[in-house]
Amino acid sequence: MSKVKLDRQEKIGRLEAKCRERRIPMTVQRRAIFEALLDRQDHPTIDQVYEDIKDRIPGVSRTTVYRTLETFVDLGVSRKTSHVAAMARFDGNVEHHHHLVCVRCDKLVDFDDPALSRLPLPDARRTGFEIKDFSVYLEGLCPDCKKFAPKARGANRPRKKLI
Amino acid sequence: MSKVKLDRQEKIGRLEAKCRERRIPMTVQRRAIFEALLDRQDHPTIDQVYEDIKDRIPGVSRTTVYRTLETFVDLGVSRKTSHVAAMARFDGNVEHHHHLVCVRCDKLVDFDDPALSRLPLPDARRTGFEIKDFSVYLEGLCPDCKKFAPKARGANRPRKKLI
DNA sequence: CTCCGTGCAAAAGGTTTGCACTGGT
């Protein structure tokens, strides 16, 4: 069995463990959605995941995909990725700069650091991409969110409002 | 006059120059929206910009804010920032990793690079943030977009479909 | 004077919510 397969099984096992730990049921929908995530090498949208599973789970609804993926993020087995997308945000600063992002409330602020900016561009030739620039996203807790229980996970987490 | 004020004037001048160069009118709406962008230290949403200007420009519509900010990005005087937001995307990979993002079609793929990951966390104490992790976004052209005229700006640019 | 930009309203996505029912544990 290949390394990749083993990795896949291990991740599924981690999901099952987390579900048991949190006393939440491991439904066929959750398993299928998680496997669909693992089987893609890109960062699918809700709709892409839905397309991937709707044949295996006839009658499944998009709503379930929304809720399930949100659950996975809470469980720590999946991530939401930063992406230029709907609910656009704009920045008048076009100079090279970096960002601080709060993992709890999603606040985003600019961060200038000459040391970071001196970072040499890595060799990405094997990917076929032609890299022009880069920016670093520093992830952590903003001053406001540090005040609240920083270990809060899922529960007592404020409804994300995209501050 | 302070350094900041000078910077502000300089940026407004750059916008005026770009508008003249591209033969597009410099309307009161465009000026107000650009000033609103410059006056904020964060990354406002469309709606936040709208709230900022609606008193100064009575009767202005959200539609104008949408179109104007898009114009600014084309002119190169503003940027759209990557942000965890609506049109969610998910990643089954929770390990530390980086991203390649195509500035033309917004394609996003994972990129692993041990050298990048050894980067020491910068000192962000002055910001009040408590940094836990970071990830690097490498910006450039994906293999597909490299094929098309890479210098295309605005014109002949495909409608963004969030591939 | 000529266009392009703007405002309005409607349409087009994407996401969230309430409720009754089903299915894991």
Add this chain to the structure above:
DNA sequence: ACCAGTGCAAACCTTTTGCACGGAG
């Protein structure tokens, strides 16, 4: 058997589009 998860439909919110008018060059 119990309670959380699911499916459906409607509500909600953000973004896009078509059209007629008005203002910048």
